[in-house]
Amino acid sequence: MELSILLDPFILAEVSLQGLIRGSMYGLMACGLSLIFGLMGVKNFSHGEFFMLGAYAMFFVAVIMDMPFILGIGAAAAVLFVFGVLVERTLIRTLRRRAGREWLLDAFVLTIGLMVVLQNLALLTFGSTRRGVPTLIPGGVEIGPIWLTNDRLLILVAAILIVSMLGVFIRYTRMGKAMLATGQHPEAAQTLGIDINRVYTYTFGLGAALAGIAGALLISIFPAYPTVGFHPVIKSIAAVILGGLGNVPGAIAAGVLLGLIEAYTTFFLASGWQHVITAVLVVLVLIVRPYGLFSSAKGERP
């Protein structure tokens, strides 16, 4: 291929846009993962399965029940919120109460177990067929020389909207402030009368809901099947590490960055390289800036 084609600004813009769209989804997933980690210290390995359940919820509503896809997004959010609340209340809280300092390691192992259980339950219930929705909104828009399908535009707009709503929720509502306080100093929050167990439950439900929404929105790119969460969860774990553990805005930014890297490496090198570059970047960041690209050494987070 001639270099001039590779460096064509329109093509580059198109590649960037595709990267931005993927990245916005990784950001959305990483945001839930980072929220759970930042507040509770729990590394949730079953986050990808929450994504998978969200995709199935979307398929169920939009295809089987033939209802508008927007209800599918709502259903994915609601189902995963309730599911997350149940998981926290029954499993994670039991470990937190019982196991003292080592409980985080136990919780980590528990979420790996949950991942295996959910994948296999999905396999038994839904089979291994890929169940997708070819298009949510037919058609597309022309932005200058770039053609963008409505579905991809929807992903971008929804991601921006949801992240902004989350920001407003955390900064300005009572529960949001209680979450911030609990994340920064749980003992002090408790002495002020805040029920931190309730805050933890809510946080886990919210994180799960965010993964579910990502799964629902991405169904036109990633059809629902039992292990669909694997690829997105690896990317979002990378984003959480790159963004600085527990730094939610950092994780979102890193998610977008990974989406762009993925698009550029696929375009300039080959699609296999994206994982290599992501992994190398994670290792480099862990060595050089273990507190992440977007956090300071003191561990300060926005």
Place this chain on the structure above:
Amino acid sequence: MALEIEGVTAGYVKEVPILRDVDLTAGDGLVTVIIGPNGAGKSTLLKVICGYLQAAQGVIRHDGVSLSGLQPKDMLRHGIAYLIQGHSVFPRMSVQDNLELGAWLLGRDRRAIRQAFDDLYTRYPLLRQKRRMLAGDLSGGEQRMLELARLTMTQPKTLLLDEPSVGLMPKLVDSVYQEIARLKEHGYTILIVDQNVRKAMHIADYVYVLKLGENSHHGPRDDIEPRLNAIIREWI
């Protein structure tokens, strides 16, 4: 009597009680100070009062109401505010947000919250001035002031202070005790656990000495203060 503790035995492990049969009373509107050598169980006693640790035996009453079975989050609702040891501001939130969380129990009652803010900012003009700053950017002394002020947002009856002057530079230590004296004038019942024996003695009305988890001496400040050197010598 505001806070009554009778025959409390408690510990982290069943067979090893940290506190043995401890009695203590903090009188209404008075400053009661608990002193004692390291490992005497002073902080543990506050943790038992606040529900972090359940007493194996004994009774704790506040205003005549038994506190047994309550959790830490329930204490403020029962009129007990607890200053935990070490830093307790939310460093990446503004001073205003920190205080707002201090008013958590007022719920969505906007009028009550505004009233609490007006009242508090009148008492602490410095905090009003710095209300938009991140709490973590305040100086050590200002952070401690914020912590103490935050305890009073819902006007509890009793303040439990665990080492209020620890980790502050000597110049600021005095201002913390001045602040505590000011809180006493507002009518709060105050129970302090303190390593800083002599400073605490200045503002105390009544003093308890704990030793190895048991009551060792107690009495009005004027009784204990002259014997202080002898008491401290027993610890070594």
